Amino acid sequence: xxxxxxxxxxxxxxxxxxxxxxxxxxxxxxxxxxxxxxxxxxxxxxxxxxxxxxxxxxxxxxxxxxxxxxxxxxxxxxxxxxxxxxxxxxxxxxxxxxxxxxxxxxxxxxxxxxxxxxxxxxxxxxxxxxxxxxxxxxxxxx
Amino acid sequence: xxxxxxxxxxxxxxxxxxxxxxxxxxxxxxxxxxxxxxxxxxxxxxxxxxxxxxxxxxxxxxxxxxxxxxxxxxxxxxxxxxxxxxxxxxxxxxxxxxxxxxxxxxxxxxxxxxxxxxxxxxxxxxxxxxxxxxxxxxxxxxxxxxxxxxxxxxxxxxxxxxxxxxxxxxxxxxxxxxxxxxxxxxxxxxxx
Numbered sequence: 001x002x003x004x005x006x007x008x009x010x011x012x013x014x015x016x017x018x019x020x021x022x023x024x025x026x027x028x029x030x031x032x033x034x035x036x037x038x039x040x041x042x043x044x045x046x047x048x049x050x051x052x053x054x055x056x057x058x059x060x061x062x063x064x065x066x067x068x069x070x071x072x073x074x075x076x077x078x079x080x081x082x083x084x085x086x087x088x089x090x091x092x093x094x095x096x097x098x099x100x101x102x103x104x105x106x107x108x109x110x111x112x113x114x115x116x117x118x119x120x121x122x123x124x125x126x127x128x129x130x131x132x133x134x135x136x137x138x139x140x141x142x
Numbered sequence: 143x144x145x146x147x148x149x150x151x152x153x154x155x156x157x158x159x160x161x162x163x164x165x166x167x168x169x170x171x172x173x174x175x176x177x178x179x180x181x182x183x184x185x186x187x188x189x190x191x192x193x194x195x196x197x198x199x200x201x202x203x204x205x206x207x208x209x210x211x212x213x214x215x216x217x218x219x220x221x222x223x224x225x226x227x228x229x230x231x232x233x234x235x236x237x238x239x240x241x242x243x244x245x246x247x248x249x250x251x252x253x254x255x256x257x258x259x260x261x262x263x264x265x266x267x268x269x270x271x272x273x274x275x276x277x278x279x280x281x282x283x284x285x286x287x288x289x290x291x292x293x294x295x296x297x298x299x300x301x302x303x304x305x306x307x308x309x310x311x312x313x314x315x316x317x318x319x320x321x322x323x324x325x326x327x328x329x330x331x332x333x334x
Contacts, residue, residue, distance in 0.1 A: 085165070095162050096263050097212015134165025136158060136191075139217075142210075142263070 094142035247309035252280030
């Protein structure tokens with residue numbers, strides 16, 4: 001497991017050209033199944049997304065199979081790219097209506113793409129408690 | 143032993159209504175709907191989410207469609223919970239703020255300034271008590287009077303201007319919400 005916050009800013013290199021194509025700026029996740037769907041590369045209007053299946057390795061750099069694997073964010077991803085519904089910094093809300101702090105960090109399995117424990121300003125939350133992630137909150141089982 | 147969550151109704155107002163399915167705030171609570179005869183909230187009126195100047199929604203959120211009433215949000219399973227009230231008659235509501243609380247011995251305890259509501263996850267067992275109004279916050283009419291919390295019985299005599307409670311409530315008045323759950327339980331135990 002690697003902490004997501006440490007991956008932010010890591011350079012992204014395309015295997016087919018050996019060119020740096022950007023840097024990791026965020027992660028696209030499906031918290032209901034506890035998995036990474038893709039990675040945000042770059043910020044603002046130049047932000048692109050690469051699906052996690054195109055990532056060949058994560059270490060000192062994030063290597064993707066080809067520069068052509070970078071694509072425009074979908075409508076559903078556009079909010080995350082703009083910072084709305086992003087996991088890091090999100091409010092954590094228990095389904096009983098109690099706020100549990102904000103997401104400081106999350107562990108990620110860079111090989112399998114599984115999400116791990118979320119660290120909040122008030123403690124930790126195991127991934128089996130995740131219910132949904134929206135622009136207002138990461139909702140977890142109370 | 144679980145701790146009983148008690149909330150002031152004014153604290154629930156302006157809280158977001160959050161969909162558990164999507165993590166989105168689908169509305170904000172505008173106000174509570176209260177039926178004194180039933181001793182519980184029947185639901186909430188709503189504003190669009192997004193601050194004090196967001197407009198009201200025409201649909202109410204019935205308590206039966208709420209997942210939980212919490213300290214930081216009201217949660218629903220999904221946005222359909224709000225639509226579920228559409229087209230149905232408006233829930234019964236009576237505004238008791240400003241009404242005078244009298245004991246059946248004739249003592250005026252004060253003017254209602256807030257409702258004390260049981261929070262938590264709505265459901266069977268203890269969850270069936272969520273939304274129950276277990277007390278009033280009242281302010282005495284004398285100069286310098288402090289606000290006190292008055293435990294309520296399950297049933298309550300209500301008119302348009304007065305609320306009548308048993309005189310035996312007086313030893314159970316408190317100023318501290320943290321102590322109030324015990325005061326309500328003790329008061330109700332000596333009634334039965």
